[in-house]
Amino acid sequence: AQSVSQHNHHVIxxxxxxxxxxxxxxxxxxxxxxxxxxxxxxxLQLLLKYFSGDPLVKGIKGFxxxxxxxxxxxxxxxxxxxxxxxxxxxxxxxxxxxGNNRKxxxxxGTSLAVNP
Amino acid sequence: NAGxxxxxxxxxxxxxxxxxxxxxQDMNHEYMYWYxxxxxxxxxxxxYSVGEGTTAKGEVPDGYNVSRLKKQNxxxxxxxxxxxxxxxxxxxxxxxSGGAETQYFGPGTRLLVL
Numbered sequence: 001a002q003s004v005s006q007h008n009h010h011v012i013x014x015x016x017x018x019x020x021x022x023x024x025x026x027x028x029x030x031x032x033x034x035x036x037x038x039x040x041x042x043x044l045q046l047l048l049k050y051f052s053g054d055p056l057v058k059g060i061k062g063f064x065x066x067x068x069x070x071x072x073x074x075x076x077x078x079x080x081x082x083x084x085x086x087x088x089x090x091x092x093x094x095x096x097x098x099g100n101n102r103k104x105x106x107x108x109g110t111s112l113a114v115n116p
Numbered sequence: 117n118a119g120x121x122x123x124x125x126x127x128x129x130x131x132x133x134x135x136x137x138x139x140x141q142d143m144n145h146e147y148m149y150w151y152x153x154x155x156x157x158x159x160x161x162x163x164y165s166v167g168e169g170t171t172a173k174g175e176v177p178d179g180y181n182v183s184r185l186k187k188q189n190x191x192x193x194x195x196x197x198x199x200x201x202x203x204x205x206x207x208x209x210x211x212x213s214g215g216a217e218t219q220y221f222g223p224g225t226r227l228l229v230l
Binding site for chain 1: 149156157158159160161164174206208217218219221222223224
């Protein structure tokens with residue numbers, strides 16, 4: 001069965017620190033990969049996604065993620081975080097099976113707190 | 117363009133009561149989803165729909181029913197609420213575009229079952 005693992009459940013950083021959130025998935029076929037963000041009290045919104053081409057994708061607010069197929073990873077990075085990045089971050093994978101499944105498989109999320 | 121809207125925003129139920137959560141989208145999306153979000157458990161898919169008139173079970177369908185009579189609406193029903201159904205419920209929709217579809221989420225419904 002497909003699964004998504006986010007290694008860090010809670011991360012606390014100071015402003016200007018660099019961020020890397022890990023995401024690994026288990027699926028051997030073609031995948032589309034997503035990072036969603038949920039700011040406090042708000043609904044989830046797309047941060048960035050990968051479906052083909054350049055494995056380094058850039059998203060909103062200075063975030064980027066790199067797809068490393070050999071490592072089944074899609075880690076999220078930001079060189080310098082801000083207090084406003086405090087949020088919950090979810091990694092998700094859409095893997096294709098014989099039924100052309102369009103369901104996303106979600107990680108459990110990483111809660112990021114940025115101290116001013 | 118309102119995107120995805122959910123009604124109600126907050127509800128308190130007593131055990132055994134029933135209710136329906138309404139999700140509406142104005143983006144003409146084919147796919148719609150109902151998730152529940154619980155602390156430490158991330159998002160779990162309850163039911164989903166790949167088009168008007170269709171529904172399918174997700175990871176945690178027990179205790180819930182859904183209907184998609186109109187393309188723009190996806191209803192989630194709780195026939196007999198239980199305290200274990202206390203959660204935040206999110207509806208989402210996505211277009212059909214070959215697999216890399218972004219899901220667009222509603223603002224959520226907070227449900228407390230006493």
